[in-house]
Amino acid sequence: MNITSRTARAAAGILLAAALAGCSGQAPSASTSASAGGGAAGGDWILGTTETVTALDPAGAYDVASWNLQYSLFQQLMVIPANGSTEAPDAASSCTYGDAKTITCTLQSGLKFSNGHDLTSSDVKFSFERNIKIADPNGASVLLSSISNGDEKAPALADGAIETPDATTVVFHLNKADLTFIKVLTTAAASIVDEEVFPADKLLADDQVVGSGPLMLESWTKGDQAVFKANPAYTGDRKAQSAQVYVKYYKDASPLRQAVENNEVDVAWRELTPTDYADLTSKGALDVIQGEGSSFRYWVWQLATDAGKQKAVRQAAAYLIDREAIAKDSYDGTVTPAYSIVPAGFAGHKESFKDVYGAAPDADAAKKVLADAGIATPVKLTIGYTDTHYGPNAVDEATQLAEQLNASGLFDAKTDHAEWTQYQTLYKQNAYDLFILGWYPDFLDADNYLSPFIVDGGFFKNHYSNAEVNKLVEQEVGETDTAKREQIIGQLQDLTAQDVPLIPSWNGKNVAVANKTMVGVKDTLDPTYIFRLWSISKKA
Numbered sequence: 001m002n003i004t005s006r007t008a009r010a011a012a013g014i015l016l017a018a019a020l021a022g023c024s025g026q027a028p029s030a031s032t033s034a035s036a037g038g039g040a041a042g043g044d045w046i047l048g049t050t051e052t053v054t055a056l057d058p059a060g061a062y063d064v065a066s067w068n069l070q071y072s073l074f075q076q077l078m079v080i081p082a083n084g085s086t087e088a089p090d091a092a093s094s095c096t097y098g099d100a101k102t103i104t105c106t107l108q109s110g111l112k113f114s115n116g117h118d119l120t121s122s123d124v125k126f127s128f129e130r131n132i133k134i135a136d137p138n139g140a141s142v143l144l145s146s147i148s149n150g151d152e153k154a155p156a157l158a159d160g161a162i163e164t165p166d167a168t169t170v171v172f173h174l175n176k177a178d179l180t181f182i183k184v185l186t187t188a189a190a191s192i193v194d195e196e197v198f199p200a201d202k203l204l205a206d207d208q209v210v211g212s213g214p215l216m217l218e219s220w221t222k223g224d225q226a227v228f229k230a231n232p233a234y235t236g237d238r239k240a241q242s243a244q245v246y247v248k249y250y251k252d253a254s255p256l257r258q259a260v261e262n263n264e265v266d267v268a269w270r271e272l273t274p275t276d277y278a279d280l281t282s283k284g285a286l287d288v289i290q291g292e293g294s295s296f297r298y299w300v301w302q303l304a305t306d307a308g309k310q311k312a313v314r315q316a317a318a319y320l321i322d323r324e325a326i327a328k329d330s331y332d333g334t335v336t337p338a339y340s341i342v343p344a345g346f347a348g349h350k351e352s353f354k355d356v357y358g359a360a361p362d363a364d365a366a367k368k369v370l371a372d373a374g375i376a377t378p379v380k381l382t383i384g385y386t387d388t389h390y391g392p393n394a395v396d397e398a399t400q401l402a403e404q405l406n407a408s409g410l411f412d413a414k415t416d417h418a419e420w421t422q423y424q425t426l427y428k429q430n431a432y433d434l435f436i437l438g439w440y441p442d443f444l445d446a447d448n449y450l451s452p453f454i455v456d457g458g459f460f461k462n463h464y465s466n467a468e469v470n471k472l473v474e475q476e477v478g479e480t481d482t483a484k485r486e487q488i489i490g491q492l493q494d495l496t497a498q499d500v501p502l503i504p505s506w507n508g509k510n511v512a513v514a515n516k517t518m519v520g521v522k523d524t525l526d527p528t529y530i531f532r533l534w535s536i537s538k539k540a
Contacts (some may be wrong), residue, residue, distance in 0.1 A: 042242040042537020045518065048256050048265030049249060052389050052420040053222065054138050056206040057198070058191035059131040062140035062459060063389075063420075064270070064440045064529055067188035069247070072228060072533045074191035074211035075236065077105050077124070077170070078182065082535065083526045085444045087186055090236055091119065091212070092170075095185060100177035100478050105185070107168040112233045113194045114216040121164035126195035129157040133201060138424050140189035142452060142459045143442060146174040146181050177478025180451075183443035214238045214534035215245060223249055228533065241520065241537035253392050260286065260513050266538060267521055269512040269531055271391030274332035277511060286513050291525025293510035294343050296439040296449065297335070297390070299383075299401070299503040300427070303463040307381055307433040312373035314500035317381075317411070317434070318357045319366035322404050327506055330396035338504040340493050341453055345527075346446040347482070348489030352497035353504055363408045370410060378412040381405065384432030389420035394436060397505070428461045436505075440529035446489050447477055454496055464501035 051065030058070050075091040087095065095105040111119035132148045135141045135155045141148070147161040163171040174181055184190060192212065198204050207220045214236070215228040226247040230240035248265055250256040253272045257280075260268040272280075281288045299321075301308040308314065323337030336344075339351035339359070357365070370377055385398035398415045405411035418426050427435045437460060441448045452459045454469050472492050479485040496502070510525040520536040 042519065043517075043539070044242055044244040044246070045266040045536065045538040046246040046248055046264070047531070047533065048259050048268045049247065050252055050256055050271050050388075050391060051249070053206075053226075053249075054421060054424070055136075055203060056209045056217070056220070057203040058127070058188055058193060059134045059139050059141070060136045060203040061138055062142075062189070063138075065389075068529075068531045068533070069226060070188040070191050070211075071530055072213055072215040072245075073209060073217060074188070074193065074213045075111075075119075075234075076187065076190045076192065077107075077185045079238070080186050080443065080528055080530070082523045082530075082532060087182055088237075090238070091124075091192055095182055097179070097182065100179060100480070101174040103172040103174070103182055103185075105170045105172070107170070108236070109168065110235065111212060113197075113210055113212045114231045114233050115194065115197070115210050116233065117194050117196055119192060119194075119212050120167040121170045122167070123195050124170045124192055125157075125162045125164050126198075126200070127191065127193045128162060130193075130198065130200050131189060132157050134203065136203065137428060137461075138421075140187070140442075140459070143184050143187060143189045145451075146176060146178045146184075147172060148175075150175075176474060179480065180443070180445055180447045180477050183445055183448075187442045189442070214240045218244070225249065230534075238532070238534050240534045245533050245536075247533070251388070260515070263515060266518055267512055267514045267536070272511075272513060273392055274334040277334065277513070278332065280513055286515055287518075287521075289512050289514060289522050289525060291510040291512075291522065292527050293508050293525075293529070294345070294441050294444070294527035295508040295510070295529065296338065296341070296343060297397070297436065297505045297508070298338070298341065298439065299434050299436055299505060300458075300460050300462050301434055301464075301501055301503075302427065302430050302432060303501065304430045305433045307379055308462075310373065310375060311499065312369050312375055313379055314503075315357075315369050316366040316379075317405060318353065318497075318500050318503050319362045319369065320405055320408050320410070321401060321503060321505070322361045323505060324360070325404070326397055326400055330393050330400050331506070331508075335506040335508045338507045341496055341502065341504055342446045342449045342489065342493055343507050346444075346449070348446045348486035348493075350490050350493050352490075352493040355494075356497045361404065361408075363410070366408060366410055377410045378406075379410065381411055381413040381433045382431070383413050383415045384423070384427055384435035385415060385417050386420045386423040386436070387417050389423070390436070390438050398436060434503075441527065444527060447473070450489070450492055451477070454492065454501060458501075462501060464499070466495065466499060469495055469499075 054061040054066045077092040078087040079090040092105040132141050149156045149158045197210050214234050216231040218227040218229045228245045259265045303309045327335050339354035342349045402413040405413045456465045476488040514521045524532040
């Protein structure tokens with residue numbers, strides 16, 4: 001619903017201000033934003049966030065901030081509806097398995113990009129093909145391994161992997177049995193781009209992206225603001241509820257909190273501090289809205305460094321981490337300690353790290369594992385974190401983990417940090433022995449906490465490889481017997497705990513702060529962490 005103006009003259013003035021703000025790159029204040037037309041019912045609104053966007057091109061990003069904008073800009077063949085877990089139609093009217101290695105998708109009729117170009121099966125094939133070929137180090141082409149040629153030096157779409165017998169039919173021929181690939185089709189990695197606009201072998205500039213999703217990009221200033229408007233060419237079920245949506249970026253939690261309290265933004269999502277949430281809840285002026293979450297924070301070992309390549313070092317650290325203390329001291333008890341890479345609630349979950357290393361720190365066990373391996377102590381470690389992507393409490397966690405390791409006398413750990421974009425490059429260049437990352441599921445299945453993490457170095461390129469792990473992952477994605485699949489998923493968690501390519505830290509909820517004029521925020525706070533900009537509106 002639009003904000004209702006008191007007089008026609010006032011409405012005209014507000015609309016003019018909004019239009020000028022869109023041209024200048026400045027968002028109107030939350031109290032004065034209004035619909036610019038386009039048939040959407042709700043008033044314009046502003047989201048505030050501390051997230052850092054890597055790229056708007058779907059081939060260039062694998063992070064929640066980038067993907068959430070891409071979900072608004074682009075269509076995928078299928079989508080996961082809010083609070084759902086089953087694939088639903090989007091660009092495709094249906095996608096179905098013929099067998100465990102074949103999926104046939106039929107496109108909706110009359111699809112168009114926001115520039116008026118037709119969207120056909122050729123665009124779909126092009127989108128997957130370029131993502132695999134570009135293989136951007138910050139991208140998500142790893143999710144498309146079931147249709148790639150597997151050549152790291154010259155990645156390409158596998159021969160015959162995608163057929164397009166006509167303009168509305170796409171047939172995927174997978175290189176292995178993979179019952180999770182239909183879920184991959186719902187992710188931003190499977191976003192459909194216009195082959196007449198996007199280059200085949202490199203990323204497109206952020207401000208030039210064109211999609212067929214419910215929103216279209218009106219202006220973009222990286223690190224400052226994105227302005228979206230309803231896409232009149234979109235004909236799917238994800239109709240934009242507001243004519244215009246602004247996303248405003250803040251350096252850290254402090255100015256974001258100030259902005260939402262001062263009504264400069266309507267919604268603050270990712271990331272205020274636990275203290276902020278508690279304080280704002282007690283004041284009652286704003287709605288602190290909590291939804292189900294499946295976020296995962298974890299520490300990755302870089303096995304290419306002197307310390308990280310030694311299993312005994314990795315195991316010793318796993319004996320020493322005090323997750324309960326981190327949850328209490330660094331996050332004010334707002335997160336839950338994690339003892340597995342697969343969160344509770346997912347089929348096959350088991351707390352393998354608790355089984356192997358215990359729930360509490362064990363310095364004697366850590367000392368023994370190092371001594372048995374003949375490793376001199378204290379072991380020097382560089383612990384990496386980013387202070388611009390996961391909120392200010394990531395600094396606290398990194399500091400606390402270093403203190404825990406050092407208190408044992410077995411480690412000499414120091415912390416180092418970098419801005420998010422640089423951080424993604426540095427951790428792949430072996431700048432850190434141990435570095436923090438967060439994970440928000442691409443799709444709701446235990447495999448999404450396994451394949452991207454433990455197969456041949458994972459998406460973070462940490463040089464871990466275990467032939468047995470690779471074989472088991474291949475088995476579980478193609479296993480149709482639920483009980484057998486859960487057993488394999490359990491084995492994979494046990495192997496991960498033994499090898500320790502990473503250390504799970506905690507799981508968290510999905511939380512937003514909104515003023516009381518906002519509609520639809522609660523509905524989008526589900527375990528997918530898709531913040532559905534198109535589905536939210538502002539009432540008078």
